[in-house]
Amino acid sequence: MADINPGFGKELKKFGAFDFNACYNCGNCTAVCSLSTEEDSFPREMLRFSVLGLKDDIKSSLKPWLCYYCGECSTHCPQTANPGELMMSLRRWLTAEYDWTKLSGLLYRSLPLTISAFILLAIVVLGFSINEKFNPETIMLFGHNFELLAIVMVLVLILLPNIIRMWWFIILKPKIKIPLSKYFTGLWELILHMFTQKRALDCDDNKFRWFEHFVLVLGYLGLLFTTVVLDWFSSDNLVVIVFGYLLSIVVFIVTIDFVWRRFRKSGEISKYSRPSDWMFVIWLFLMGFSAFMVRLFIDTGLIVNNFWMYIFHLTILVQWALIIVPFGKWTHFLYRSFAVYFAKIKG
Amino acid sequence: MMNKKIGVYICHCGGNISDYVDVEKVKHSIENEDGVFLVKTTMFACGDANQKEMVDDIKKNELDGVVVASCSPKLHLITFRAVTERAGLNKYNYIHANIREQASWAHSDDKVGATITAIHLVKAAIAKVRLAKALYPYIITSKKAVAVIGGGVAGMRAAIELSDMGCPVTLIEREHFIGGRVAQWNLLFTTKETGKDVVTKLYDNIVRRDNITLLTGSEVVASSGNIGAFKLKIKKTPRFIKEECHKGKLQEAIAACPVTVADDFNFNITDRKAIYHNFPSEYPQEPVIDMKNCTRCGECEKICESVDFTEKEKIIDIEVGSVLMATGFDSYTPSEGEFGYVQIENVVTLPQFKRIIELNDKKLIFRGKEIKNIAYIYCVGSRQIEGDNKYCSRYCCTSAIFAAIHTKSKFENINNYHFTRGIRTYGKQEVLYAESLKKGDIYLQSYEDDPPVVNQVNNKIKVWINDILTAKREISVEADLVVLVTGMVPRADNSVASLFKLPKGRDKFFNEIHMKLRPVETVIDGITICGACQGPKNIMESVNSALSAAAKSFSYVSKGELELEPIIAKIEKEFCTWCGACAEACPFDAIKLVKDEKKDIAAINSSVCKGCGMCLPVCPADAIDLVAYSNKEIECMIDALAGE
Numbered sequence: 001m002a003d004i005n006p007g008f009g010k011e012l013k014k015f016g017a018f019d020f021n022a023c024y025n026c027g028n029c030t031a032v033c034s035l036s037t038e039e040d041s042f043p044r045e046m047l048r049f050s051v052l053g054l055k056d057d058i059k060s061s062l063k064p065w066l067c068y069y070c071g072e073c074s075t076h077c078p079q080t081a082n083p084g085e086l087m088m089s090l091r092r093w094l095t096a097e098y099d100w101t102k103l104s105g106l107l108y109r110s111l112p113l114t115i116s117a118f119i120l121l122a123i124v125v126l127g128f129s130i131n132e133k134f135n136p137e138t139i140m141l142f143g144h145n146f147e148l149l150a151i152v153m154v155l156v157l158i159l160l161p162n163i164i165r166m167w168w169f170i171i172l173k174p175k176i177k178i179p180l181s182k183y184f185t186g187l188w189e190l191i192l193h194m195f196t197q198k199r200a201l202d203c204d205d206n207k208f209r210w211f212e213h214f215v216l217v218l219g220y221l222g223l224l225f226t227t228v229v230l231d232w233f234s235s236d237n238l239v240v241i242v243f244g245y246l247l248s249i250v251v252f253i254v255t256i257d258f259v260w261r262r263f264r265k266s267g268e269i270s271k272y273s274r275p276s277d278w279m280f281v282i283w284l285f286l287m288g289f290s291a292f293m294v295r296l297f298i299d300t301g302l303i304v305n306n307f308w309m310y311i312f313h314l315t316i317l318v319q320w321a322l323i324i325v326p327f328g329k330w331t332h333f334l335y336r337s338f339a340v341y342f343a344k345i346k347g
Numbered sequence: 348m349m350n351k352k353i354g355v356y357i358c359h360c361g362g363n364i365s366d367y368v369d370v371e372k373v374k375h376s377i378e379n380e381d382g383v384f385l386v387k388t389t390m391f392a393c394g395d396a397n398q399k400e401m402v403d404d405i406k407k408n409e410l411d412g413v414v415v416a417s418c419s420p421k422l423h424l425i426t427f428r429a430v431t432e433r434a435g436l437n438k439y440n441y442i443h444a445n446i447r448e449q450a451s452w453a454h455s456d457d458k459v460g461a462t463i464t465a466i467h468l469v470k471a472a473i474a475k476v477r478l479a480k481a482l483y484p485y486i487i488t489s490k491k492a493v494a495v496i497g498g499g500v501a502g503m504r505a506a507i508e509l510s511d512m513g514c515p516v517t518l519i520e521r522e523h524f525i526g527g528r529v530a531q532w533n534l535l536f537t538t539k540e541t542g543k544d545v546v547t548k549l550y551d552n553i554v555r556r557d558n559i560t561l562l563t564g565s566e567v568v569a570s571s572g573n574i575g576a577f578k579l580k581i582k583k584t585p586r587f588i589k590e591e592c593h594k595g596k597l598q599e600a601i602a603a604c605p606v607t608v609a610d611d612f613n614f615n616i617t618d619r620k621a622i623y624h625n626f627p628s629e630y631p632q633e634p635v636i637d638m639k640n641c642t643r644c645g646e647c648e649k650i651c652e653s654v655d656f657t658e659k660e661k662i663i664d665i666e667v668g669s670v671l672m673a674t675g676f677d678s679y680t681p682s683e684g685e686f687g688y689v690q691i692e693n694v695v696t697l698p699q700f701k702r703i704i705e706l707n708d709k710k711l712i713f714r715g716k717e718i719k720n721i722a723y724i725y726c727v728g729s730r731q732i733e734g735d736n737k738y739c740s741r742y743c744c745t746s747a748i749f750a751a752i753h754t755k756s757k758f759e760n761i762n763n764y765h766f767t768r769g770i771r772t773y774g775k776q777e778v779l780y781a782e783s784l785k786k787g788d789i790y791l792q793s794y795e796d797d798p799p800v801v802n803q804v805n806n807k808i809k810v811w812i813n814d815i816l817t818a819k820r821e822i823s824v825e826a827d828l829v830v831l832v833t834g835m836v837p838r839a840d841n842s843v844a845s846l847f848k849l850p851k852g853r854d855k856f857f858n859e860i861h862m863k864l865r866p867v868e869t870v871i872d873g874i875t876i877c878g879a880c881q882g883p884k885n886i887m888e889s890v891n892s893a894l895s896a897a898a899k900s901f902s903y904v905s906k907g908e909l910e911l912e913p914i915i916a917k918i919e920k921e922f923c924t925w926c927g928a929c930a931e932a933c934p935f936d937a938i939k940l941v942k943d944e945k946k947d948i949a950a951i952n953s954s955v956c957k958g959c960g961m962c963l964p965v966c967p968a969d970a971i972d973l974v975a976y977s978n979k980e981i982e983c984m985i986d987a988l989a990g991e
Contacts, residue, residue: 001811001821006762009787022784024770025792025816048817051789079781 005053012050014109015096016274017089022079023047029073029083034204035066040343042066043073043083046090059097059169062346064090065339070203071268085272092276095331098162098169104327111275118279118319125315136307140233143314147228150321158326163338170342178345186345194337195221209269212254217333219250220284223291233295244295251288255281280329286316351477352384354410355469356401358392358417360447367451369462373416376466380473384408392417398430405434412476416444416469437481439913439975444472471987478980484910485953489575489668491904493897494519496567496843499527500886501878501893502673503549506559508897509671514904515558517665523564523586523635524625525550527675528879529886531612531698533705536749536779543626545886550630562663563631570846573954574873575668575909585658587636588622597634600647600654608640614678614699617706622647622654668904669873671896672857673889674843676879679728679736679833686724686831687801693718693808694801694829696727697747704754711758713828719760722810722826723747724799725767729834729883732795738854740834740883745776747832748783755786763788764824766799766812792816801829835883847874848936856882867896871935872955875900914975915956916963922970923948929962929971938962 009021023044030036030044042063049057058064067087074084096105107114132138171178192198195217200210223244226232232244258281261270290313297303303310324330357373359365370388378386385404389397392415404410413436415427420443428438446465454461491514495506498520506518524530525546532542553559562583569580588597604620612625621641624634636647636654648654678698681688688694692714695703703713711718725747729740744767751763763783767790772780784790791814793799799812807825814822837855844857849869852858857876860868867875877896878889903909916937925947930938937955940947949971960973972978 001823004764004789004822004824006787006789019785021787022781024780024784024790045818052814052817052822054817079784 002052002054002057005055008050008053008055012086012089012093015089015092016272017050017086018082020047020050020081020083020086022081023051023077023083024079026078028076028078032072032076033067034070034072035068035199035202040066043087047081047083047086050086050090058090059094060174062170062339062343063087064094065336066199066343068197068200068203068206069269070206071271072204074268082272084268088272091332091335092274095329095335098166098331098335099158099327100161100165101158101327104331107323107327108274108276114275114279114323117323121319121322122315125311125318129311129314134307134311136303136310139307139314140310143310143317144228144231144233146314146318147321150325151228154321154326159331159334162331163334166335166338167342171346176346178347182345182347186341189344190337190341193340194333197336199340212257215250216254216258216284219247219254219288223247223251223288227291232291233298241295241299245292248288248292248295252285252292255285255288259285276329280324283316283320283324287313287320290316351382351412352408352410353380353382353412353414353473353476354385354401354404354408355383355387355414355416355473356392356397357386357388357446357469358415359388359390360417360451361391364417364447364451364465367455367458367461368446368465369458372462373446373465373469377469377473380470382412382477383473384410393423393426398426401427401430402434405431405436410434411436411440412479413441414444414469414472414476415441416446416465416472418447419445437483439482440476440479442472442476442479444468467988467990470990471984474983474987475980478977478983479975482913482975484913487575487909487911487954489904489907489909490666491515491907492517492665492667493669493671493900493904494567494577494579494665494667495671495673497527497673497675497878497880498522498525498561498563499673499675499878499889500529500545500549501675501889502527502671503546503553504890505671505673505877505893505897505900507549507552507556508894509901510553510556510558512897512901512905513558514901515560517560517562517581517667518553519565519567519581520561520563521566523584524629524631525561525563526630528678530625530629531614531702533701534749534753535886536745537775543629546630564635565663567843567846568662570670572666573952574903575954577667577670577873579665579667579670581663581665583661583663584638585660586633587638587654587656587658588633589653589655596651597653600651601634603646603650605644605646606640606642608637613702613706614696616695616699616702669875669900670847671900672844672847672849672874672876672880673878673893673896674838674841674880676835676883677838679740679836681727681831681833686727686799687803687808687829688831691801691803691808691829693827694831696831696833697723697743697750698833700828700830701746701750704750704757707758709758711754711761716827718758718827720762720764720824720826721751721754721828721830722764722766722801722808722824723751723830723832724801724810725765725832726795727831727833728836730768730795735853735855736834736836738834738883739771741771741773741888742883742885743832743834744771745779745885747830748772748779748788750830751788752779752783752786755788764810764826765790766810767792768795790816791822835879838880841880844880847871849874849876852882854882856880867892867899870957872957873900873903909954911954912958914958914973915953916951916958916960917972917974918949918951919970919972920948922968924968924970925949926967928965928967932961932965934959934961 027044030041036042046063064087069084069088071084074082077083092108096108129139197213226244226247230240232240235241262273265271294310294313297306297309357370359370374386374388377383413431424443428441431441432438446468449468450461450465493509493514494517495502496519498518506516509516529542530546534541565581565583567579568582572578601620601622604622606621607618609615610617610619622634622636683689728736755761770780791812793812793815797813799810801810808829809823810826811823813819850858857880859866860870867877869876875896877892920943925940929949935955935957937952938949941950958973963971
């Protein structure tokens with residue numbers, strides 16, 4: 001038995017959903033969805049849960065993560081209830097629910113708070129640089145160490161506990177029994193999907209978008225590896241340098257296309273952009289572009305008189321690592337892959 | 348008589364007949380029948396060329412009997428009757444033989460048999476035409492006046508329409524105030540007028556007219572006569588308040604009345620005095636004293652000289668050519684315990700809820716408690732699996748959703764929960780459903796065999812449903828008020844209909860002759876029906892039917908006389924010994940006992956008889972014949988059908 005919670009609609013609207021109440025349960029959305037199956041049918045069910053405000057059912061569901069937002073459902077909805085955008089909003093809401101710090105929810109709901117957080121970090125970086133008297137060596141060394149530290153800390157303090165919470169909501173709380181061996185045999189699925197988003201290929205007419213996304217993920221992870229492990233900015237190895245250039249170019253070229261599409265509102269997926277969506281693509285672009293420019297400045301010697309370029313890059317990096325990665329849209333990278341993994345082991 | 352000159356036409360019907368029936372063989376085998384003067388076969392008897400040829404044949408040869416052997420008489424009987432009339436021959440001298448449906452199509456597997464059957468059918472038709480006589484319609488006078496029974500929107504609109512056509516109307520309303528159910532509705536979809544606005548518009552229009560007599564507090568208590576001349580006896584109960592009155596004083600008089608009774612205008616959610624009116628500016632504007640509850644204490648009389656207890660009940664006799672019934676509906680009253688009705692305080696019906704919305708301002712308060720969460724349970728008293736009300740009441744989905752939206756816009760923080768069996772906001776009303784969804788109303792749905800359950804637990808009302816829109820999950824809602832969306836049922840007191848012997852359908856609403864093609868006529872000639880007395884309708888549909896009933900009723904009285912079909916029953920006076928069996932068998936009440944040369948005999952009212960023939964077989968003396976279907980005619984036809 002479940003009680004209706006009419007207030008949930010209002011809460012969800014703060015995460016971007018709108019007009020989903022207009023749904024009259026025809027089920028066209030589920031019928032046209034190429035990812036929906038008989039066992040895992042969506043998005044109508046999710047719309048229904050949202051209308052009734054059945055929070056526990058939404059929290060224990062993996063379905064929002066199994067949708068890759070091709071937008072067919074919204075195109076075919078006779079009531080313009082926008083099921084696609086509702087699924088997107090549920091993903092934002094779930095991200096906030098999984099986050100034990102509750103910061104995700106605060107940032108999703110409030111744009112002023114988000115902007116304040118970005119400004120605050122920029123001031124900290126600037127203050128630190130002034131304190132270090134704009135000494136390139138110490139600041140760049142700090143930058144490199146910060147990267148290493150941030151990766152470990154965010155992973156241990158935020159992402160890992162949040163994944164455990166997701167596991168609690170989906171497997172433990174509903175008391176689903178899964179033999180331990182399955183957790184191991186399913187691991188391949190986790191890795192495969194994390195790096196390929198293979199499932200998205202089943203969306204209709206989605207091949208190019210999938211390819212772009214695939215290249216971007218590899219480019220991003222490659223750039224992360226090059227800067228953190230191979231220490232691109234300080235490297236003398238020609239192969240590493242060229243490799244870094246190529247990867248940063250990939251990142252900012254692909255993100256330009258992503259930003260441009262959101263700007264033109266082309267296709268259902270890019271029609272409705274929340275601040276969290278804009279920030280994710282723009283900061284990813286700035287990351288790639290500023291990294292590229294820093295290395296270019298180093299190679300052309302410009303960096304000596306234009307150290308501001310590195311400080312700019314560092315600011316972007318800090319904002320990215322401390323806001324977007326732990327509390328923003330970056331987490332969809334993890335939750336999506338784990339959703340496929342949990343779905344697999346639930347059987 | 349035996350020397351009739353008969354013309355016979357046998358139709359190929361393209362091939363529909365001639366593919367299976369040997370049309371030439373039929374022609375040859377009847378050529379020598381008694382009286383047959385001319386036999387022709389034709390490709391299409393109904394074709395213009397053949398019709399013209401028939402007219403010429405009849406005129407040239409002075410034929411006095413015509414048979415066409417072709418399709419069903421339903422298709423072309425009237426066509427060929429018209430042909431004989433154009434040729435100057437009385438149309439009852441035309442007889443139709445159906446050799447398409449009854450021979451060719453029925454026996455397409457047996458051409459020889461089909462031909463034999465066709466020959467027999469044509470011979471029978473010839474046998475009948477030999478005995479056919481010229482018949483002429485009965486002409487009766489018809490009084491140019493119509494009685495409209497029921498002063499709701501349908502009755503008022505019909506009265507105005509009849510008045511426009513120049514027909515005097517007596518508008519008879521049982522209540523002391525006109526407007527019927529619509530006066531009780533507040534805001535209406537889609538025009539955003541109130542029920543009061545609609546009623547006022549109609550009333551203002553009616554009182555301007557000299558040819559409409561409005562009788563309130565009046566009931567038809569007896570009826571005699573028939574189409575063209577219905578004699579109605581009307582009982583008019585007085586208001587006990589004189590026509591001219593000083594209004595301010597009357598308000599004081601109402602306040603002074605010590606008697607309080609449940610106010611049925613507000614569906615008993617409020618009280619009124621024994622001297623009352625339903626709402627300010629209601630029509631007619633004078634209040635009324637309800638003598639059933641008045642104690643005659645005289646308090647009102649002391650204050651206002653207009654009060655007059657000496658007024659007496661009046662009997663008014665009128666004669667009209669046609670009666671238009673617009674007696675409306677009752678709202679279904681749930682039985683005790685049906686979804687908690689009566690047993691749980693805050694369970695009300697939709698009509699009550701509409702009054703509650705109307706009677707509250709700013710805050711929605713019922714029984715001292717503010718209402719925020721409202722659960723609507725649909726199809727209460729409609730679409731029942733068991734019971735009489737199997738029908739859908741049509742108006743209730745729209746009405747409930749409109750009330751829900753109206754409540755949300757009038758009061759703050761309202762949550763609406765609709766427990767439906769599928770929403771039927773047909774036509775333009777669908778926009779309401781969409782609007783209510785967008786406003787966040789929540790819809791749940793169940794099957795008829797698994798209705799929602801209403802329970803009171805610790806002073807809180809909870810409604811449970813196995814919601815089929817959520818995979819039959821059990822969902823519950825806490826509600827401050829439960830509204831039972833009740834449908835329409837026939838008037839509990841429909842005694843006026845029994846005066847006219849109006850037939851009712853299985854749903855107990857009045858029945859029309861043909862739902863699609865004759866939707867406002869009844870089998871009782873001269874009586875039309877419209878509005879919700881015929882079945883659930885919304886205002887628009889009621890007014891639509893009212894206008895067509897007005898036109899139909901007017902057609903009965905407009906010329907001052909009526910032509911009636913001559914094919915009716917006839918009493919052979921010498922054989923009749925009055926046993927009454929025929930009068931009992933007659934479904935139209937057309938047979939009455941009369942004295943004739945010191946003998947009791949039956950007499951047929953030719954204005955009422957429909958020629959159905961029900962009286963014929965029950966007559967022990969065989970004293971009744973049906974004109975044009977006399978025993979002799981039928982026997983001759985049987986002989987022909989059974990012959991060689």
